[in-house]
Amino acid sequence: MIQNMNELTQAAEAARKQLNAYDCRILVCSGTGCIATGSNKIHQIFEQLVKDTPGVELVFSPCGGDHEGAAVGVKKTGCQGFCELGPLVRIQKGGKTVQYVKVQPEDCREIIEKSVLNDETIERLLYHKGETAYTSPDEIPFIAKQTRIVLENCGKFDAESLDEYLAAGGFEALKKALSMSRDEVIDEVDKSGLRGRGGGGFPAGRKWKQVARQAEAERYVVCNGDEGDPGAFMDGSVMEGDPFKLIEGMMIAGYAVRAENGYIYVRAEYPMSVARLWNAIHQLEDRGLLGDNILGTDFSFHMHINRGAGAFVCGEGSALTASIEGNRGMPRTKPPRTVEKGLWEKPTVLNNVETYANVPKIILAGADWFKSIGTAGSPGCKTFSLTGAIENTGLIEVPMGTTLREIIFDIGGGLKNGAEFKAVQIGGPSGGCLTEKHLDEPLDFDSVKKFNAIVGSGGMVVMSTDTCMVEVARFFMSFTQRESCGKCTPCREGTKRMLEILERIVKGNGKLEDLDTLEELATMIQTMALCGLGKSAPLPVLSTLSTFRDEYISHIVDKKCPAKQCTALRQFSIIPVLCKGCSKCSRKCPADAISGVLGKHFVIDPNKCIKCGACKDSCPFDAIYVED
Amino acid sequence: MLDESYYRKTDEIISRYVRDSRSLIPIMQDIQAEYRYLPPELLSYVAGQIGITEAKAYSVATFYENFSFEAKGKYVIKVCDGTACHVRHSTPVLNTLRNELGLSEKQHTTEDMMFTVETVSCLGACGLAPAIMVNEQVYPAMTPEKATALIEDLRRKG
Numbered sequence: 001m002i003q004n005m006n007e008l009t010q011a012a013e014a015a016r017k018q019l020n021a022y023d024c025r026i027l028v029c030s031g032t033g034c035i036a037t038g039s040n041k042i043h044q045i046f047e048q049l050v051k052d053t054p055g056v057e058l059v060f061s062p063c064g065g066d067h068e069g070a071a072v073g074v075k076k077t078g079c080q081g082f083c084e085l086g087p088l089v090r091i092q093k094g095g096k097t098v099q100y101v102k103v104q105p106e107d108c109r110e111i112i113e114k115s116v117l118n119d120e121t122i123e124r125l126l127y128h129k130g131e132t133a134y135t136s137p138d139e140i141p142f143i144a145k146q147t148r149i150v151l152e153n154c155g156k157f158d159a160e161s162l163d164e165y166l167a168a169g170g171f172e173a174l175k176k177a178l179s180m181s182r183d184e185v186i187d188e189v190d191k192s193g194l195r196g197r198g199g200g201g202f203p204a205g206r207k208w209k210q211v212a213r214q215a216e217a218e219r220y221v222v223c224n225g226d227e228g229d230p231g232a233f234m235d236g237s238v239m240e241g242d243p244f245k246l247i248e249g250m251m252i253a254g255y256a257v258r259a260e261n262g263y264i265y266v267r268a269e270y271p272m273s274v275a276r277l278w279n280a281i282h283q284l285e286d287r288g289l290l291g292d293n294i295l296g297t298d299f300s301f302h303m304h305i306n307r308g309a310g311a312f313v314c315g316e317g318s319a320l321t322a323s324i325e326g327n328r329g330m331p332r333t334k335p336p337r338t339v340e341k342g343l344w345e346k347p348t349v350l351n352n353v354e355t356y357a358n359v360p361k362i363i364l365a366g367a368d369w370f371k372s373i374g375t376a377g378s379p380g381c382k383t384f385s386l387t388g389a390i391e392n393t394g395l396i397e398v399p400m401g402t403t404l405r406e407i408i409f410d411i412g413g414g415l416k417n418g419a420e421f422k423a424v425q426i427g428g429p430s431g432g433c434l435t436e437k438h439l440d441e442p443l444d445f446d447s448v449k450k451f452n453a454i455v456g457s458g459g460m461v462v463m464s465t466d467t468c469m470v471e472v473a474r475f476f477m478s479f480t481q482r483e484s485c486g487k488c489t490p491c492r493e494g495t496k497r498m499l500e501i502l503e504r505i506v507k508g509n510g511k512l513e514d515l516d517t518l519e520e521l522a523t524m525i526q527t528m529a530l531c532g533l534g535k536s537a538p539l540p541v542l543s544t545l546s547t548f549r550d551e552y553i554s555h556i557v558d559k560k561c562p563a564k565q566c567t568a569l570r571q572f573s574i575i576p577v578l579c580k581g582c583s584k585c586s587r588k589c590p591a592d593a594i595s596g597v598l599g600k601h602f603v604i605d606p607n608k609c610i611k612c613g614a615c616k617d618s619c620p621f622d623a624i625y626v627e628d
Numbered sequence: 629m630l631d632e633s634y635y636r637k638t639d640e641i642i643s644r645y646v647r648d649s650r651s652l653i654p655i656m657q658d659i660q661a662e663y664r665y666l667p668p669e670l671l672s673y674v675a676g677q678i679g680i681t682e683a684k685a686y687s688v689a690t691f692y693e694n695f696s697f698e699a700k701g702k703y704v705i706k707v708c709d710g711t712a713c714h715v716r717h718s719t720p721v722l723n724t725l726r727n728e729l730g731l732s733e734k735q736h737t738t739e740d741m742m743f744t745v746e747t748v749s750c751l752g753a754c755g756l757a758p759a760i761m762v763n764e765q766v767y768p769a770m771t772p773e774k775a776t777a778l779i780e781d782l783r784r785k786g
Contacts (some may be wrong), residue, residue: 032753036753036759036766037768083755228749229750230709230749231710232752268657268694269761270752306653307653309656309657325649326648326650326652326688327688328688385755387757388711388712388757393712393754393755393756459711459754461711461754463715475711479749483749
């Protein structure tokens with residue numbers, strides 16, 4: 001039990017001593033990405049191998065025991081970031097860290113023999129770029145060019161161990177906060193200029209101040225972990241990778257606004273986040289860091305977890321609190337705002353995962369330190385999930401104000417397979433597309449708004465020239481339409497009508513007037529919808545309409561899809577000189593649309609063709625193409 | 629009619645929570661985790677037990693996409709159609725799974741109750757798109773060929 005400030009210092013020292021007593025630590029990435037590529041199996045094999053190897057001993061805490069051989073720890077860490085190259089494994093030994101990528105079960109024995117028992121690195125398992133092989137994770141350009149505050153610990157230690165968090169300075173910030181007055185804590189957060197990382201960018205300190213000055217004595221701290229934007233997994237990675245930091249941030253908020261209960265609302269698709277958070281909460285309760293009279297002060301705090309049930313709209317504040325209360329997750333009209341009447345009609349601080357995870361470092365290092373990073377209007381860093389047609393997909397964190405070019409080309413390594421850059425979609429279904437001309441603009445909350453997009457929660461999907469922007473707009477509209485809760489008419493009916501028009505256009509049945517109707521509907525929904533989901537739903541359409549209007553026009557007027565992606569507009573043909581008459585395509589064709597004589601060239605009947613592309617994929621001679 | 633064991637299990641689930649409306653969603657989630665769907669009889673039973681109207685329980689259950697009144701297959705396959713998966717061609721994977729299992733946009737579960745195929749908005753495995761999830765396990769970087777092989781694999785396992 002840690003009952004006072006001194007005991008916390010002692011516990012941290014003991015934990016540090018324990019950590020230093022390891023001769024070697026094998027850190028296996030256990031983020032969702034790496035688990036999908038088999039990292040749990042790798043973890044198991046390492047445990048077994050270490051147990052079976054003479055001269056080493058698998059230990060969970062090396063202090064205090066007699067070890068005949070080297071003390072080795074096999075640990076599961078949070079997301080190490082480089083999801084594309086999983087399973088990722090780090091070997092920490094003698095103050096050095098070696099990063100191995102794409103580790104397969106058959107590699108494990110060699111790693112033990114060469115890198116754990118000896119000091120050899122295995123060249124083939126290192127990350128290679130061009131001619132260079134990188135040994136330390138911090139040298140890999142993908143990681144070296146990032147600045148990590150929220151993700152600082154992710155991938156560096158065991159996400160399931162409170163001791164390791166304490167050893168890394170965990171709960172020092174809470175300790176410091178508890179020695180400050182509540183107003184001083186709020187002032188520090190306010191001065192830091194920390195803005196809500198969930199998308200809105202509302203200053204966190206101001207929100208806390210508003211809650212603190214309410215007359216009502218009962219208050220709540222709620223964390224929005226309902227990361228619903230498709231293409232975003234930053235918050236999930238933080239909950240999985242550094243759950244203690246998130247909870248510490250929430251506790252500091254709880255102390256500041258005099259709340260005794262904190263709720264984390266986690267989306268249903270993140271079972272791993274839920275498991276890691278419960279594990280963290282139980283450990284904190286067992287050690288007395290959650291509960292009554294924390295660290296011997298009058299501050300008491302209890303944590304609760306609510307799992308979402310598959311409704312995107314629950315990412316909206318009033319819908320989220322309604323869902324925790326056990327109701328349909330539908331937004332309500334504001335005011336009163338959540339700070340006045342939130343959860344159970346009580347004053348509530350509602351921030352997202354990344355916002356809370358920034359708090360401990362701000363308290364420890366101070367507002368001035370935080371403001372020295374990022375831009376004047378948007379201090380600090382932002383996490384992004386970098387996905388789509390890009391070489392290095394994964395989880396990144398960069399200072400606000402970093403340009404898209406740095407993110408996509410320096411960190412992301414440019415487009416996959418040398419494809420040509422077309423656009424990057426940021427902000428998910430509430431965001432927009434940025435193009436070539438925006439590549440050198442510094443990215444922060446305010447700058448991006450000017451280009452009809454939002455930073456949003458940080459999903460960043462890179463698109464190459466083979467992506468059809470009209471289809472992307474249709475995709476997002478179908479998403480928001482499906483997720484519209486149906487409470488207000490502009491959103492319920494308006495998104496439906498916009499979707500119908502977009503579906504018509506991608507099928508080649510659009511009319512030029514449709515574009516005006518789209519814009520009219522978009523403006524109407526933006527101004528009249530009840531909540532943020534509706535208000536921002538038209539943004540993907542408006543943003544593609546303003547930047548890629550010619551693509552819309554070619555779908556409508558020429559009945560062509562310039563990216564050759566819209567199924568209904570594709571026209572398949574066989575190039576006679578390349579066709580060997582093997583009949584493979586005609587056998588694959590599900591519509592019997594291809595005919596010919598063996599050994600002579602085959603022909604596609606456009607009237608029968610259902611444009612599925614099965615023939616093109618099956619042709620061994622590349623003789624089938626999509627007409628321009 | 630459900631047999632007695634369902635109600636006994638439900639009682640056990642209810643006993644983990646406070647008996648009021650705020651426990652409705654977690655109770656329904658636990659029941660669904662147990663039976664892979666939410667038997668309507670149990671929903672009415674839960675409503676009575678925690679002191680809310682049946683109408684209220686029904687309105688909440690039907691609001692959230694995760695709750696299903698229909699029994700699902702032994703293997704619930706969720707095909708991610710998030711942005712990252714979509715631009716990395718998740719649709720052919722979905723179509724292959726449906727063709728392979730004789731399912732469609734309307735019919736999600738095979739008659740032998742082995743497979744259910746659904747789409748989800750995002751699994752959070754965007755770095756490895758396109759991804760699918762079978763029960764709780766995520767399969768990365770899917771292709772139509774891998775999808776076919778996976779189905780064969782699961783069929784063999786039975």
